[in-house]
Amino acid sequence: MNGIIELLEAAGLTGRGGAAFSTAIKVKAAHENGAELIVNACDGEIGAAKDAWIVEHRLPELIEGASLVARGRRPKVRYAAHRGSRTAALLHSAGLHVLEAPHRYVSSEETSLIQLAHGGPAKPMTKRAPFVFGGRDSQGHRVRPTVVLNAETLLRVSQINRHGATWFRSFGTELEPGPRLVAISGHVARPGVHEVAAGMSIADILALAGGLPEDARHVGVGGLGGVLLTAQDARTTIWTGGGMKRHGGSLGPGIFTVWDPSECPVETAIQLLSYGAGESAGQCGPCMFGLPALAGDWAAYGRTPSTDRYQRLQLRLDLLQRRGACAHPDGVSRFARSALATLRPEFAAHANHSCQKGGLRHARLV
Amino acid sequence: MPDSSEGVRIAVDRVLCTGHGVCAQTLPGAIVLDEWGYPVIRSEAVDPEAAALAVKLCPARALYRR
Numbered sequence: 234m235n236g237i238i239e240l241l242e243a244a245g246l247t248g249r250g251g252a253a254f255s256t257a258i259k260v261k262a263a264h265e266n267g268a269e270l271i272v273n274a275c276d277g278e279i280g281a282a283k284d285a286w287i288v289e290h291r292l293p294e295l296i297e298g299a300s301l302v303a304r305g306r307r308p309k310v311r312y313a314a315h316r317g318s319r320t321a322a323l324l325h326s327a328g329l330h331v332l333e334a335p336h337r338y339v340s341s342e343e344t345s346l347i348q349l350a351h352g353g354p355a356k357p358m359t360k361r362a363p364f365v366f367g368g369r370d371s372q373g374h375r376v377r378p379t380v381v382l383n384a385e386t387l388l389r390v391s392q393i394n395r396h397g398a399t400w401f402r403s404f405g406t407e408l409e410p411g412p413r414l415v416a417i418s419g420h421v422a423r424p425g426v427h428e429v430a431a432g433m434s435i436a437d438i439l440a441l442a443g444g445l446p447e448d449a450r451h452v453g454v455g456g457l458g459g460v461l462l463t464a465q466d467a468r469t470t471i472w473t474g475g476g477m478k479r480h481g482g483s484l485g486p487g488i489f490t491v492w493d494p495s496e497c498p499v500e501t502a503i504q505l506l507s508y509g510a511g512e513s514a515g516q517c518g519p520c521m522f523g524l525p526a527l528a529g530d531w532a533a534y535g536r537t538p539s540t541d542r543y544q545r546l547q548l549r550l551d552l553l554q555r556r557g558a559c560a561h562p563d564g565v566s567r568f569a570r571s572a573l574a575t576l577r578p579e580f581a582a583h584a585n586h587s588c589q590k591g592g593l594r595h596a597r598l599v
Numbered sequence: 600m601p602d603s604s605e606g607v608r609i610a611v612d613r614v615l616c617t618g619h620g621v622c623a624q625t626l627p628g629a630i631v632l633d634e635w636g637y638p639v640i641r642s643e644a645v646d647p648e649a650a651a652l653a654v655k656l657c658p659a660r661a662l663y664r665r
């Protein structure tokens with residue numbers, strides 16, 4: 234009966250939502266606690282598109298994967314998607330129980346979905362212990378054992394169940410096995426969702442979308458919680474955890490965004506950081522006050538760099554780590570820190586007023 | 600990294616915390632406040648008795664033992 238857990242362990246499947254936690258451990262805890270399942274198909278990260286792709290093209294496998302995780306006499310499975318989205322409509326028409334999350338950045342975060350499913354607002358909760366064991370929200374209300382898995386994770390669960398661990402491990406690397414879906418968007422010929430694996434070069438991955446254009450200068454990897462690479466680094470980096478770690482990143486949720494070279498990248502980064510600040514749920518002080526302060530100081534430094542401003546920015550970045558109920562402030566500070574390092578030549582151009590694009594053209598979000 | 604064997608570990612429920620700043624008084628050194636008055640945990644492992652008192656005195660009931 235419980236063969237699936239051993240199978241997942243042998244396959245080495247990790248969560249495809251970005252955190253890369255062992256799926257076997259999560260599913261084992263879910264079975265032991267009779268946890269309800271929330272399938273996260275929100276594509277909540279900026280640039281994400283694979284959850285929608287799965288619901289559109291691989292729904293039967295997704296449902297099968299969910300049935301392998303949600304056990305018990307009356308298994309409860311909810312499919313989370315953004316309210317009014319095409320994904321939500323497809324899930325509804327398949328007769329599934331849809332959990333419609335509001336269109337806010339943090340509303341598709343794991344604990345936000347759990348709170349929403351149990352009748353609360355779609356805002357993150359403090360995780361004193363994993364909610365797969367059950368827990369309490371901040372008002373002290375009990376929360377039933379619930380586990381959240383990304384849609385791609387469940388697709389992989391069903392594939393591993395059908396084809397076995399050896400098949401799964403024939404893709405990717407020893408450390409990061411299995412096929413992975415990535416979303417490629419921005420300044421490329423054919424944006425879309427593609428199946429790749431860890432160990433491929435970023436250049437080869439982007440080739441699936443028509444390649445990294447000659448005039449491209451920056452590539453975002455991982456969305457608002459990810460990092461920014463120069464096009465040159467993107468051409469030479471191998472997409473593994475280790476390869477990305479050198480740039481402060483990880484495989485994350487599998488998102489590549491080639492930035493439009495006609496826009497000043499400093500302005501693009503400022504827009505992203507301002508968006509991130511506005512998307513704080515406003516619950517945790519360090520995030521509610523810290524993110525707008527970071528966005529403001531980052532913009533001030535980016536437009537008119539000075540040593541004082543740089544030092545203040547470093548303090549701001551340090552104060553955003555592990556100080557929220559969720560990892561939103563951590564993610565935004567990671568991106569801010571990465572963009573700060575990657576855009577150094579652009580700051581120099583702003584310092585001597587030689588940037589040709591500064592402040593004139595505005596980037597388009599998402 | 601602080602050695603957790605030297606004391607109990609404390610954490611802040613960031614949703615509950617409203618920045619009264621009492622913990623910075625009850626656990627000086629281990630907790631300092633940022634410019635908005637929210638706690639910054641400098642050392643997670645603190646003396647068990649001091650931790651118990653600080654948890655009891657937190658007006659938002661946000662400070663807890665891990």
